[in-house]
Amino acid sequence: MPSAPPRPPGGPFAPAAVALAFWTTMAGTTVPTPLYPLYQRAFGFSTFTVTVVFAVYALGVVAGLLTLGRLSDRIGRRPVVLAALLLAAAAATLFELADSLPWLLAARVLSGLGAALVTGAATAALLDLAPPERRLRAQTVALAANMGGLAGGTLFAGALAEWAGSPLRLPWTVMLVLTGAALLGLLAVPETVPAEVRRAGRPDSPTGSTLRFRPRPRPLHVPPDIRPAFLRAALAGGAGFAVTGVLTAVSGLFLATVLGLHNHALTGLVVALAFLATAVGQLLVRVLPPARALPLACAGLVLAAALVAGALLGAALPPLLLGACVNGLATGTAIGTGLGTVNGGVEPHRRGEAVSAFFAVLFTMLSVPVIGVGVLVRATGLRTAGVTFSAAVAVLALAVAAGLVRRPRRGAPPVPVPVPTAKAEPAAAAAPAAPAGQA
Numbered sequence: 001m002p003s004a005p006p007r008p009p010g011g012p013f014a015p016a017a018v019a020l021a022f023w024t025t026m027a028g029t030t031v032p033t034p035l036y037p038l039y040q041r042a043f044g045f046s047t048f049t050v051t052v053v054f055a056v057y058a059l060g061v062v063a064g065l066l067t068l069g070r071l072s073d074r075i076g077r078r079p080v081v082l083a084a085l086l087l088a089a090a091a092a093t094l095f096e097l098a099d100s101l102p103w104l105l106a107a108r109v110l111s112g113l114g115a116a117l118v119t120g121a122a123t124a125a126l127l128d129l130a131p132p133e134r135r136l137r138a139q140t141v142a143l144a145a146n147m148g149g150l151a152g153g154t155l156f157a158g159a160l161a162e163w164a165g166s167p168l169r170l171p172w173t174v175m176l177v178l179t180g181a182a183l184l185g186l187l188a189v190p191e192t193v194p195a196e197v198r199r200a201g202r203p204d205s206p207t208g209s210t211l212r213f214r215p216r217p218r219p220l221h222v223p224p225d226i227r228p229a230f231l232r233a234a235l236a237g238g239a240g241f242a243v244t245g246v247l248t249a250v251s252g253l254f255l256a257t258v259l260g261l262h263n264h265a266l267t268g269l270v271v272a273l274a275f276l277a278t279a280v281g282q283l284l285v286r287v288l289p290p291a292r293a294l295p296l297a298c299a300g301l302v303l304a305a306a307l308v309a310g311a312l313l314g315a316a317l318p319p320l321l322l323g324a325c326v327n328g329l330a331t332g333t334a335i336g337t338g339l340g341t342v343n344g345g346v347e348p349h350r351r352g353e354a355v356s357a358f359f360a361v362l363f364t365m366l367s368v369p370v371i372g373v374g375v376l377v378r379a380t381g382l383r384t385a386g387v388t389f390s391a392a393v394a395v396l397a398l399a400v401a402a403g404l405v406r407r408p409r410r411g412a413p414p415v416p417v418p419v420p421t422a423k424a425e426p427a428a429a430a431a432p433a434a435p436a437g438q439a
Helices: 014-030 033-043 047-068 071-075 077-097 101-129 132-163 170-188 195-201 224-257 264-284 290-314 317-345 348-380 382-406
Strands: none
Touching (some): 014 077, 014 132, 014 170, 033 047, 033 101, 033 132, 033 224, 033 264, 047 101, 047 224, 047 348, 071 101, 077 101, 077 170, 101 132, 132 170, 224 264, 224 290, 224 317, 224 348, 224 382, 264 317, 290 317, 290 382, 317 348, 348 382
């Protein structure tokens, strides 16, 4: 009689505990979104400063990607998830105590580092804890925790700011409570990285193993064979990330100054729709023909840019909501396509650095254009800046689409992997080490 296949480590509550830690850390990165107008009034800074506060999050993620992208493969999943939760708690504490701009900047950097750590470690832990026949479901759970956290943070923060007292304190108190619950949940999570690997990764290991981890920046490398496909997918996904970043940073300002809607819950909804649609876009990659995925993503980015520009010019809410959804779908499709190219065209032992390079491009495009929009808003006004930015996104998407026509399409069918927004090691579903999420 054949023996039953070995069960993965951990009891029935371990995957739920990891998912809670993942969700909580990512939710903390988007709690500030509907609160930016309140911080702006409370501390007296400009719209440009709001974009800088947002952008330093992405810089924290990139720093985490470049220095800590393979940490959970070296020292274990649990300690890395624990470190991410502690960073999230520290960021929430700084936000709750904040009385000036430097507190906000420090908190955002800590949020970015936490997101960079948790995305890959939690995704890898969920896959480790799942039996082989449920790996796809574990990947879907990771995606739901990641993007659900990003959407949930901005939704509940907006609701609390709109309908409860202490809008700059209460959301962070709730986050600290959730983080405490997630820390307790880690007690139910076993370590899934083998002990001999963790011993080899310790700085004082006497083995001299090449697996020993050194937290230093790693050069970004993409194999020449996949560089054209990699670059097209990264540019398309980065364009969508840039739109999401701008929506995150200035949606509250647009709703208040252009539409006259001073509703923090509505601000949270706009951004939440973008994140939820990004998750759906990654799932769509599973059913779209590989040759159609990126062209459809480029078309979606052009349509989303037109909708956002129409919302600005017409001072209308429906095009903004629809544009957020379309942009999310296109962004998720482009990211899934890019990760599929990496996972199908790179040797397993090089996937981590290739995925790190992919997300480094995405998060650079998340932060730099947002600051550029802040400069334009100060110089020309919100509408002109928004329309100019939308036109730039459309031009970039059309350029990527033109590249698809001129060049043969190469690369394996896309394999959707959760984004971090974040997002150290987000491609752990397909590679042992990879990078991060968003906010």
